[in-house]
Amino acid sequence: xxxxxxxxxxxxxxxxxxxxxxxxxxxxxxxxxxxxxxxxxxxxxxxxxxxxxxxxxxxxxxxxxxxxxxxxxxxxxxxxxxxxxxxxxxxxxxxxxxxxxxxxxxxxxxxxxxxxxxxxxxxxxxxxxxxxxxxxxxxxxxxxxxxxxxxxxxxxxxxxxxxxxxxxxxxxxxxxxxxxxxxxxxxxxxxxxxxxxxxxxxxxxxxxxxxxxxxxxxxxxxxxxxxxxxxxxxxxxxxxxxxxxxxxxxxxxxxxxxxxxxxxxxxxxxxxxxxxxxxxxxxxxxxxxxxxxxxxxxxxxxxxxxxxxxxxxxxxxxxxxxxxxxxxxxxxxxxxxxxxxxxxxxxxxxxxxxxxxxxxxxxxxxxxxxxxxxxxxxxxxxxxxxxxxxxxxxxxxxxxxxxxxxxxxxxxxxxxxxxxxxxxxxxxxxxxxxxxxxxxxxxxxxxxxxxxxxxxxxxxxxxxxxxxxxxxxxxxxxxxxxxxxxxxxxxxxxxxxxxxxxxxxxxxxxxxxxxxxxxxxxxxxxxxxxxxxxxxxxxxxxxxxxxxxxxxxxxxxxxxxxxxxxxxxxxxxxxxxxxxxxxxxxxxxxxxxxx
Numbered sequence: 001x002x003x004x005x006x007x008x009x010x011x012x013x014x015x016x017x018x019x020x021x022x023x024x025x026x027x028x029x030x031x032x033x034x035x036x037x038x039x040x041x042x043x044x045x046x047x048x049x050x051x052x053x054x055x056x057x058x059x060x061x062x063x064x065x066x067x068x069x070x071x072x073x074x075x076x077x078x079x080x081x082x083x084x085x086x087x088x089x090x091x092x093x094x095x096x097x098x099x100x101x102x103x104x105x106x107x108x109x110x111x112x113x114x115x116x117x118x119x120x121x122x123x124x125x126x127x128x129x130x131x132x133x134x135x136x137x138x139x140x141x142x143x144x145x146x147x148x149x150x151x152x153x154x155x156x157x158x159x160x161x162x163x164x165x166x167x168x169x170x171x172x173x174x175x176x177x178x179x180x181x182x183x184x185x186x187x188x189x190x191x192x193x194x195x196x197x198x199x200x201x202x203x204x205x206x207x208x209x210x211x212x213x214x215x216x217x218x219x220x221x222x223x224x225x226x227x228x229x230x231x232x233x234x235x236x237x238x239x240x241x242x243x244x245x246x247x248x249x250x251x252x253x254x255x256x257x258x259x260x261x262x263x264x265x266x267x268x269x270x271x272x273x274x275x276x277x278x279x280x281x282x283x284x285x286x287x288x289x290x291x292x293x294x295x296x297x298x299x300x301x302x303x304x305x306x307x308x309x310x311x312x313x314x315x316x317x318x319x320x321x322x323x324x325x326x327x328x329x330x331x332x333x334x335x336x337x338x339x340x341x342x343x344x345x346x347x348x349x350x351x352x353x354x355x356x357x358x359x360x361x362x363x364x365x366x367x368x369x370x371x372x373x374x375x376x377x378x379x380x381x382x383x384x385x386x387x388x389x390x391x392x393x394x395x396x397x398x399x400x401x402x403x404x405x406x407x408x409x410x411x412x413x414x415x416x417x418x419x420x421x422x423x424x425x426x427x428x429x430x431x432x433x434x435x436x437x438x439x440x441x442x443x444x445x446x447x448x449x450x451x452x453x454x455x456x457x458x459x460x461x462x463x464x465x466x467x468x469x470x471x472x473x474x475x476x477x478x479x480x481x482x483x484x485x486x487x488x489x490x491x492x493x494x495x496x497x498x499x500x501x502x503x504x505x506x507x508x509x510x511x512x513x514x515x516x517x518x519x520x521x522x523x524x525x526x527x528x529x530x531x532x533x534x535x536x537x538x539x540x541x542x543x544x545x546x547x548x549x550x551x552x553x554x555x556x557x558x559x560x561x562x563x564x565x566x567x568x569x570x571x572x573x574x575x576x577x578x579x580x581x582x583x584x585x586x587x588x589x590x591x592x593x594x595x
Contacts, residue, residue: 003079006023007029007075008023008026010078013082016050017048017050018048019048021046021047030047033076035059035062036051036064037049038052041566042568043571056093061096061233062378065093066094069093096182098135099143099176099181099182100133100186101132101172102130103128103131104163111157116155120155123166127167128166129163129166130166131157131164132153132162132183137159137160139181143179152164152168152172166351169187170350173185174371176374177370177374183374189352190327190329192329192330192354193256193329196255197251197255197279197281199249200279212242214237216249217381218235218237218381218383219253222250222356223250223253233355233378233379234359234376235357236361237360237383237388238385238388239533240395240533241388243334243360244334247332248278250356251330256328256329258328259330260299260301260331261303261307261331262334265290265291265479268289272286272288281299284297285297285298285299287299287300288301289302289306290302290303291305300322307319307320331354335358336359337362355377360526360530384568385568385569385570392539394534395510395541396541399529399570399572399573400543401545403549403574403577404547404549404577405549406426406431407429413425422552423557427457429549432515432547432577433460433461433464435547435580436450439513439580439584442584443543446492446510447511448492449509449511449532450495450513451498451512451515452515455497457515458471470482470483470494470495470496471497471499487508489508498524500531509534510532510540512531512532512542512543512544517557521561522563523564524561526564547577
């Protein structure tokens, strides 16, 4: 096939695609491949995409066929496409839908009973039997012999169909995707009890409320999959872009009893506050289910922690009955990439409900993104961070890595420390405290969050600077009061432990100083940047500063943490801590002379 050297795509045999950003045809090509290629890096001039099984299956789940993908590559490629790649695409795409989960019919169940002479009662009352179906009999036989599959399948209905207990709906899909054969789940969903609701034009707080175009698009794309072929999936967009609004919009479109699962008590209260502010539901219809309060209402917001709690290691999950207390029509997973395995593995009922996952990144450090695909649903919508920044929907961010020297008296301790202890010693470097002092002087009039991993380090900073601190041990009433004071401007500086990583709504924070992090967690780095990405009324730039001890393990892990944001198009300016402190000192002296 003829290719055009003026095109922007360079398609390579290792399944990577390079895209020339400055090419006049860039946007058309980007839009053509985005549905089936995963964005890996997006710096200034060359963006890199990769064709992965998961990206191709996501596209197939959305109805895009292999021929359409191949045609898009041919249309926008600068050079000839390697033949092996085209064959790989067709082979990988063909695996989606080759295995299907369907609902077993009453006639099929009667035939099984007549043949076996045994009554078949599913282990979960009220949920009918399912069946695993394929036209490839040999494939079914092969899969049925796999250790992770064979105990999940029941009697044969035909040479190409096996019974599946509804209790195994989730774990079977999880096992199949690990074997490279994602099941197309067309068994349908329980409708759930109706709950009429709609968004307000004017919020309860008296502010005009209009959903943004990309928020409406995301909710509409999710809602459009409401037939037997779909209806569940994940929305990916940056922190500060309004994922909660997407969830609320989808709830209103469905108008069904809804269970919202999120990361902690603070997030529960924020979800409830937003739902009451922006919909016509009243307080009697929206409940909280946490360690403190256990209200079960038509819309219930619960924490992952309470649902995955159990008294003993192998004991029961006492709060799982929440899934049966209401006839849920929708389950919303906030920060879905953090979803604890027990929440979706143990309950069958949750697989019978429509599911909406919300996240800033599907990156998992354990590499198990496929579990989210199989247990929540395919990715339905994804929007690049820098695209929203360019349109002003999230704040422009300046990322800076401040490299700090290790004091001489600590170098010997670091040198002889065990390999794992070296990271802790470098992260807790006391020389960082002086840099924090200088940064607080520079940003004295800004809303500053100091965030870190180690409580001893944070307590030291609290004592030195007399700044309020919130940790996991802070009582919720005290925590909410501090957040309220920060939002109102009564306090401008705040110290947070890792409880501040997720689902934290502090819209006016514009400076974040990260004094320590979780080894090489890209996920955490993205979430922490998100604390300052909400657009500012003044349009000012947000500052994300991470303090790293030079020439230590912390510096190596910091590089890995930064990868996701670098791939999203952000760049880190690297500065020397001592030089930065001297620069700020000079600024202060000049300011004093001027006054």
